[in-house]
Amino acid sequence: MTDEVASLPDDVDAVQQALIEWYEADHREFPWRRTDDAYEILVSEVMSQQTQLGRVVDAWHSFLDRWPTVHDLAAADRADVVGFWTDHSLGYNNRAKYLHEAAGQVVSEYDGEFPETPSELSELMGVGPYTANAVASFAFNDGDAVVDTNVKRVLYRAFDVPDDDGEFERVAADLMPDGESRVWNNAIMELGGVACEKTPACDEADCPWREWCHAYETGDFTAPDVPTQPSFEGSRRQFRGRIVSALKDNEELALDTLGPKVRVDYVPDGEYGREWLAGICSDLADDGLVAFDADAGRVRLRR
DNA sequence: ATCCCGTAGT
DNA sequence: ACTACGGGAT
Structure with a gap:
């Protein structure tokens, strides 16, 4: 045995x-x-x-x-x-x-x-x-x-x-x-x-x-x-979640319309502005969750 | 502020 | 082997 x-x-x-x-x-x-x-x-x-x-x-x-x-x-x-x-x-x-x-x-x-x-x-x-x-x-x-x-x-x-x-x-x-x-x-x-x-x-x-x-x-x-995991507050995950949530009614939104829904301190040309938002949308697009047209600056949930 | 928790990708 | 991934409950 x-x-x-x-x-x-x-x-x-x-x-x-x-x-x-x-x-x-x-x-x-x-x-x-x-x-x-x-x-x-x-x-x-x-x-x-x-x-x-x-x-x-x-x-x-x-x-x-x-x-x-x-x-x-x-x-x-x-x-x-x-x-x-x-x-x-x-x-x-x-x-x-x-x-x-x-x-x-x-x-x-x-x-x-x-x-x-x-x-x-x-x-x-x-x-x-x-x-x-x-x-x-x-x-x-x-x-x-x-x-x-x-x-x-x-x-x-x-x-x-x-x-x-x-x-x-x-x-x-x-x-x-x-x-x-x-x-x-x-x-x-x-x-x-x-x-x-x-x-x-x-x-x-x-x-x-x-x-x-x-x-x-x-x-x-x-x-x-x-x-242990990194804190959720202020994390990239949190903002990904807010973006998907803002798009859930199948709207297509311009980045500058989406931005303020995602963070109150959104300023298009600021540190957390269009460029920052486009980066996260790009990741979400890589994950197959959203359709993101970077040139047009427009995003919606992927069908 | 900390806990919870399985899967995929690398 | 390590990390990204959501957000309510407590």
């Missing part, structure tokens, strides 16, 4: 059963947990990647009202999808573009029927390892163990898994009961979301793993390092 699963308790069956029973006894209700439609689940996962779950619920219903099927989304104008995204404060606009592109892939490459394996799902734009396993699990009960920051935190604390992506992936896979990816991945992320958050709530949430948890035993609830 190797030391491959040295991090895990001997009675893995009991660990698995405890978590599943805990999850099934009580958990937060989200509408996407009551569907097995791959398109609806993909939309929820892409939204959830960047936005707190409570805020996703309304946006998810609205999105599916507007584009009920993958065919509807594939046929939509990119500008409308990006406009919806910014209108609902969903964050990174690139993801709206990716989701729209992924819908196009499903229609053109799979005749509108979603592929069911993580490896095929990973080929879709904006779908990486996490989302591929989430969709494969929740739509088809056929995913591998998901490894998101919730799962990393749980494994790091409970079983002393080293802060290393390969280690997390290996232990997460060893821990998942065969053929139960749907309930398992829901359950372990729920554990990270309500019991094993940054500030843990072991007793309050009746954590099912207290008897095995190294952190609960030692009182050391350190979590894996999360990279």
